[in-house]
Amino acid sequence: MARLSKSRFVSGSQCHKQLWWRVHESDASELAPDPSQQAIFDQGHLVGARAREQFPGGVLIDGHHGDLAGRVARTQAVLAAGAPAIFEASFFVDDIFVAVDVLERVGPAWTIVEVKSTTSVKAQHLPDGAIQAHVLRRSGLAVEHVEIMHLNRECRFPDLRQLFVRADVTGEVQAMLPAVAREASAQLRMLDGPMPEVAVGPHCETPYACPFRERCWPEMPEHHVSTLYGMGKRVAAFEAQGLMTIHDLPDGLGLSLPAERQRLAVQQNRVVVEASLGDALGAIAYPCAVLDFETVALAIPVWDGCRPYDQVPVQFSCHVVDEQHHVTHHAWLADDARDPRPEMAARVVEACRGAAVVVAYNATFEKTVLRQLAAAVPELAEALADVDARMVDALPLVRNHIYHPDFGGSFSLKAVLPALVPGMGYEGLAIASGGLASQALQRLLFDAHMPPAERAEMREALLQYCAVDTLGVVRILEQLQGYGA
Ligand code: SF4
Numbered sequence: 001m002a003r004l005s006k007s008r009f010v011s012g013s014q015c016h017k018q019l020w021w022r023v024h025e026s027d028a029s030e031l032a033p034d035p036s037q038q039a040i041f042d043q044g045h046l047v048g049a050r051a052r053e054q055f056p057g058g059v060l061i062d063g064h065h066g067d068l069a070g071r072v073a074r075t076q077a078v079l080a081a082g083a084p085a086i087f088e089a090s091f092f093v094d095d096i097f098v099a100v101d102v103l104e105r106v107g108p109a110w111t112i113v114e115v116k117s118t119t120s121v122k123a124q125h126l127p128d129g130a131i132q133a134h135v136l137r138r139s140g141l142a143v144e145h146v147e148i149m150h151l152n153r154e155c156r157f158p159d160l161r162q163l164f165v166r167a168d169v170t171g172e173v174q175a176m177l178p179a180v181a182r183e184a185s186a187q188l189r190m191l192d193g194p195m196p197e198v199a200v201g202p203h204c205e206t207p208y209a210c211p212f213r214e215r216c217w218p219e220m221p222e223h224h225v226s227t228l229y230g231m232g233k234r235v236a237a238f239e240a241q242g243l244m245t246i247h248d249l250p251d252g253l254g255l256s257l258p259a260e261r262q263r264l265a266v267q268q269n270r271v272v273v274e275a276s277l278g279d280a281l282g283a284i285a286y287p288c289a290v291l292d293f294e295t296v297a298l299a300i301p302v303w304d305g306c307r308p309y310d311q312v313p314v315q316f317s318c319h320v321v322d323e324q325h326h327v328t329h330h331a332w333l334a335d336d337a338r339d340p341r342p343e344m345a346a347r348v349v350e351a352c353r354g355a356a357v358v359v360a361y362n363a364t365f366e367k368t369v370l371r372q373l374a375a376a377v378p379e380l381a382e383a384l385a386d387v388d389a390r391m392v393d394a395l396p397l398v399r400n401h402i403y404h405p406d407f408g409g410s411f412s413l414k415a416v417l418p419a420l421v422p423g424m425g426y427e428g429l430a431i432a433s434g435g436l437a438s439q440a441l442q443r444l445l446f447d448a449h450m451p452p453a454e455r456a457e458m459r460e461a462l463l464q465y466c467a468v469d470t471l472g473v474v475r476i477l478e479q480l481q482g483y484g485a
Pocket residue numbers: 014015016017018198199200201203204205210211212213214216217
């Protein structure tokens with residue numbers, strides 16, 4: 001007989017087939033967390049540990065993960081001993097096991113506190129709270145309140161007294177309880193039978209991306225209509241009309257300009273360049289600095305003035321192209337947990353000194369980082385504002401004036417660079433995405449026990465990755481100059 005848990009119930013509420021695989025193929029390769037998911041889990045553990053500090057005298061129910069009976073028995077003993085709060089309080093009833101993040105005693109009754117690393121209550125948190133309330137009440141416990149305890153975006157380091165917000169969701173959970181009981185029984189019955197048939201649909205992405213999409217979703221043909229830029233909801237309408245790939249799309253569909261350019265480029269298998277590209281490139285003056293930041297976003301801030309998940313720059317790369325088109329490179333990468341912003345600000349100002357324009361690809365991000373840096377390092381605020389004022393975004397130069405059939409409907413640097421600059425891209429790099437870079441940066445800064453050889457290797461991989469981001473834009477601009485001539 002299979003059993004349910006909090007996470008299993010939440011999976012099953014999204015899709016029975018997903019839950020069936022999670023239970024019956026629990027060692028499936030799709031279920032191994034990738035580095036980004038692992039980083040989220042790690043942050044979650046830190047947040048959970050920090051949350052417990054808010055409940056003095058709380059008792060942790062630890063022990064082997066698989067020893068459910070032992071954990072339930074220890075919980076009963078701690079309940080009887082009168083603890084004011086219990087962490088990982090464990091209950092098992094009707095084949096459902098739950099471990100409550102914090103069970104807080106309030107007079108003769110109890111409050112379930114579910115700790116989340118988010119900065120608000122999300123709809124998907126409610127079934128999580130509801131299954132706990134269901135199990136605890138079936139166990140005979142007087143649960144009066146259910147709360148979601150999440151991070152507070154308004155809290156700034158060093159004053160972390162208000163790091164958490166406790167939101168009472170008792171009413172919402174109460175309303176769900178009858179359905180929760182039915183759904184839990186349905187899931188348990190389903191798990192005892194063969195794999196259920198469930199059609200694919202929006203539930204494969206919501207509220208969480210299902211790990212089994214590759215098993216269920218048919219392979220898309222090349223240039224499927226879903227790859228058309230910014231199409232979203234029109235994809236289903238195209239498919240309903242039998243228009244499966246971009247090759248099938250006729251004239252006169254009223255597509256956006258980039259999507260229409262994509263349609264022509266794919267159907268004619270050529271690079272489509274607008275006559276306007278030459279004029280648009282007039283915005284690029286020399287010397288030209290190409291700038292890129294990498295950031296970390298810590299759930300629990302550690303630097304002055306920072307809030308949960310503020311993106312703090314800890315690395316930058318800047319390639320400067322002079323009037324003779326000679327290229328020089330500037331880079332900096334923080335190496336420990338000290339506040340990186342003063343040195344970062346000084347080095348960025350220095351790298352961009354004398355540049356007529358400062359180019360970034362998708363510059364909104366770099367502009368936001370520059371403004372946050374200016375607030376953190378007021379003595380360089382004016383110089384950073386000057387960098388900001390010289391900034392030109394290279395992404396619209398591509399999106400609004402050119403389309404290469406290999407872009408695949410995306411104007412991200414990862415899609416555009418290998419298409420416009422053959423031989424240049426991120427393949428073969430040890431770190432090849434912003435998500436991996438952010439995770440590696442967190443380790444580099446905060447894992448004081450990392451072996452020196454691994455640290456050196458990680459630094460090198462990060463420097464290479466960030467350098468490709470900016471040298472790539474330099475090469476893209478060169479290609480655009482060629483197309484726009
Ligand atoms: S891909 Fe969709 S249908 Fe398949 S298991 Fe996941 S959620 Fe269910």
